[in-house]
Amino acid sequence: MNQDVYHDKEIFLQNYEDMKRSLRIYIYPHNKNDPFANALLPEESNQEPGGNYASEAYFKNVLYKSHFITKDPSKADFFFLPFSIASLRHDPRIGVGGLADFIREYMRNISHDYPYWNQTGGADHFYAACHSIGRVAMEKVEHVKSNAIQVICSSSYFLPNYFSHKDVSLPQIWPRHDEPQDLANTSRRKKLAFFAGTIMSPVRKSLAETWKDDSSIFAHDGRLKTPYSDHLLGSKYCIHAKGFEVNTARIGDALYYGCVPVILADYYDLPFMDILNWRAFSVVIMATDIPNLKKILQEISPQEYSVLQANVLKVRKHFQWHKSPVNFDAFYMVMYELWLRRSSVRILS
Template identity: 70%
Template sequence: MAPSSFLLYFTDHRRLSPPLRPLFFFVPTSLALITTLFILFYIFTTSTLFTYQHPPLTSKPLLGAANESQRYNSLQFDSNGERGKIKITSNNVDKLLFVNPGSGNYVNNNDVFHDRDIFLEDYKEMNRSFKIYVYPHRRNDPFAHALLPVDFEPRGNYASESYFKKVLMKSHFITKDPTNADLFFLPFSIARLRHDPKIGVLGIQDFIKDYILNISRKYPYWNQTGGADHFYVACHSVGRSAMEKADAVRINAIQVVCSSSYFLSGHIAHKDASLPQIWPRQGYPPNIASLKRKKLAFFAGAINSPVREKLLQVWRNDSEIFAHFGRLTTPYADELLGSKFCLHVKGFEVNTARIADSLYYGCVPVIIANHYDLPFADILNWKSFSVVVATLDIPLLKKILQRVSSNEYELLQKNALKVRKHFQWHSFPINYDAFYMVMYELWLRRSSVRVQ
């Protein structure tokens, strides 16, 4: 009898004798159970999932219990993260934010930079060697208004896009020789195309697709890397969806956009960069040294998202958190100057100009926008000058802010004043202002291998 026939013979319950039937079903079940137990035993003995791990050193370790305090007091590390030289105590553990895996150095939670020394060194090299090639266009081009820099002072909510191009074209970073370029700039302006009656919002996608096709035929540079060493800049949220018909731009090119969110499929973290949305202001920021801020927190804006609806629902009539919707009866600047914390609450997009507004007026920003890829996050330590609150924690907002001690607030505000120069545009750029910070983000993303 063939093996298959033999198996079929014994699996037919009508041909099994009554004493063998229980045995036939018990054996495979037992084997399956034994196999499962072996697998669980292997996982248990080889994985760290079930083993005790010392809690990581965070900015707020659990020091409430005596044994926790003793555990941290007993740890000693040297500058490379090995046991040895630096003794960690309950007095200094709050100053240690995390171990930088790149350099092995501790990053001070009080410092506004992740690594100040590396940033300053790289910044000098960027200023010395970084080169950008911009695809040339004539004044008589039918779309010159969207391809060339504006000839006026940019203004409004989306001024960052126009400011960047206007300043870049006059800077020492521009090269006329594309063979010397580290990156190539796609100079179309989403904000200008959006208001062009010939293009409009619905026509931007086709314009971008045709633009990429034209430069890929006229120049060899796009085809050499598939656009990986190219970038564009856009502040309006339309800029992100404008690439729907130009997949290579969305997937390969560097997108420098205000609406940068980890939640969106069109945003690729670390390839793309977050452009700060800044309402331009002339002159020097106000001196806030003698101000007494009587309000705990302030927000003003339209109800255009579930997050803002929740904020209004919980805190509409509160005496310390002023959540205002609609037209203000007092000057906006006065409200920012009179509040300790200023709320940046997600609207249609994660981004608004409120972070830059807060910093300008010396108000500590509170960010209530999940998945926001914050501007200059590669450089700045946002924990040192802002408070990030999950949208689900809006009902706990007052407790979270009241828990910030006077000393902690003083440090947050002091750092906020330190970083506000990075969130300002100037017609003639000033070292470390918004233009130079965006250039540094691009410099970090330049290709390490040049394809000839």
């Protein structure tokens, strides 16, 4: 087993420094008087983003404040389309039903008022969306879906409009800031594996029905009566099971609390796959292996588990957001994924 958490750490660190030094992003400008400034400009609230889809707001807010921004489009490697799918979705003037029309009109204006989209067919443009409703928003702009880089949480190989070589998997992370203590101590992790969540997919139904009465695998349907964090800290393995989409915040939860993720989401293009060796810090199995789950986990030796858990602690920094970016955090990792795609843009150009 390759125990290194990076595919090639030396190359990653060298390229990472190049990225921080050279990458430049141009954001299409909008002013505060725009009637949809709430969706086109960063959030002005002093409160940090929250909820399951906070990754979208974090990424956008931090990008605007970062050193990557250039006011000179001739120096830009990429162009950011700053519409917020989450904001538009909750805006009573737009809502879910009006998303596709809004994006179509927005792209029509961008391609008419600026020359940059037409120079590359949009191959050097990107947008960010964490809620899967972002795919509905692109239904009437096939050229955006096909050409622009989609930085999205719902990143599945199974979907016809997601292209792993072009698009970027955005990690879905529930924001947390109170650092849990003593994560390296595995002696308090008495449970073999843990899952809790609404049973709204065949994968979760199979998981709950197979292991609902087991003493070492805790598979719970619905909300817990005890703190969620206690289960994450008290389990060796924490299960990420596909719901409506392949992505949930459970991988970020597991890593934050030092629990080795077990990934039950077939066709999930896991975040930062270009950089991280997921098998060094997680257990990836097919949904068809749910009946064998206990056997698979019990066959992992204590020594192998120690390596997995130690590697979880190494990579958890890559799955955290901050109001101001911190080296190697989720923001910088997404920027690195974009930087890796700059050569493809030139070919498409």
